[in-house]
Amino acid sequence: METKIGSTVIRLVQGDITKEVTDVIVNAANTSLRGGGGVDGAIHRAGGPEILQECIQKYPEGCKTGEARITTAGQMSAKYVIHTPGPIWRGGQQNEKRLLKHCYRNSLLLATEYNAKSIAFPSISTGVYGFPIERASKIALSTVIENLASTTITEVCFVLFSDSDYQIYEKNLQRIGKEE
Numbered sequence: 001m002e003t004k005i006g007s008t009v010i011r012l013v014q015g016d017i018t019k020e021v022t023d024v025i026v027n028a029a030n031t032s033l034r035g036g037g038g039v040d041g042a043i044h045r046a047g048g049p050e051i052l053q054e055c056i057q058k059y060p061e062g063c064k065t066g067e068a069r070i071t072t073a074g075q076m077s078a079k080y081v082i083h084t085p086g087p088i089w090r091g092g093q094q095n096e097k098r099l100l101k102h103c104y105r106n107s108l109l110l111a112t113e114y115n116a117k118s119i120a121f122p123s124i125s126t127g128v129y130g131f132p133i134e135r136a137s138k139i140a141l142s143t144v145i146e147n148l149a150s151t152t153i154t155e156v157c158f159v160l161f162s163d164s165d166y167q168i169y170e171k172n173l174q175r176i177g178k179e180e
């Protein structure tokens with residue numbers, strides 16, 4: 001589905017984020033920035049070894065949870081990958097919500113520094129990191145919408161891997177769209 005918030009298009013798609021042709025693809029990374037499983041593994045495989053080389057060279061210390069770092073997108077159609085380690089869900093009392101918000105906000109701000117017009121997000125933290133998707137989807141959508149005005153972005157795409165994740169994002173985007 002697609003909806004407009006101000007002059008920005010918000011698009012939901014089901015599929016593989018590595019195939020997106022947006023300026024930026026966001027990676028649900030881990031703090032080492034040395035690759036991993038899930039969407040992180042898929043991005044490094046699709047982009048090729050330059051992504052890891054740049055991570056090692058530029059970010060020897062990795063990246064803290066909620067922060068964001070940028071590299072080339074290698075062989076993918078996107079111009080950049082923004083790597084942001086999401087919080088590991090530990091029951092909800094360990095700042096998980098705030099940190100997840102930071103992931104989305106810091107990714108948008110970094111994309112803006114590079115003058116990006118379009119960005120694709122996966123559902124950060126809702127895979128191996130265990131963040132409940134219902135709550136995570138609301139945080140993802142509302143944080144992006146709240147921060148759009150301070151960015152260069154005119155198109156935001158959420159790429160959901162499974163049909164059930166897609167349905168949850170769709171329901172919540174429809175709700176938020178009505179409130180806007």
Ligand code: ADP
Binds near residue numbers: 043086123
């Ligand atoms: P995290 O460690 O942040 O939970 P995961 O990669 O385990 O990250 O999962 C985040 C989300 O990304 C999950 O919903 C997972 O199904 C999804 N995912 C996995 N591979 C891809 C892909 N190629 N494109 C888009 N989303 C993906």
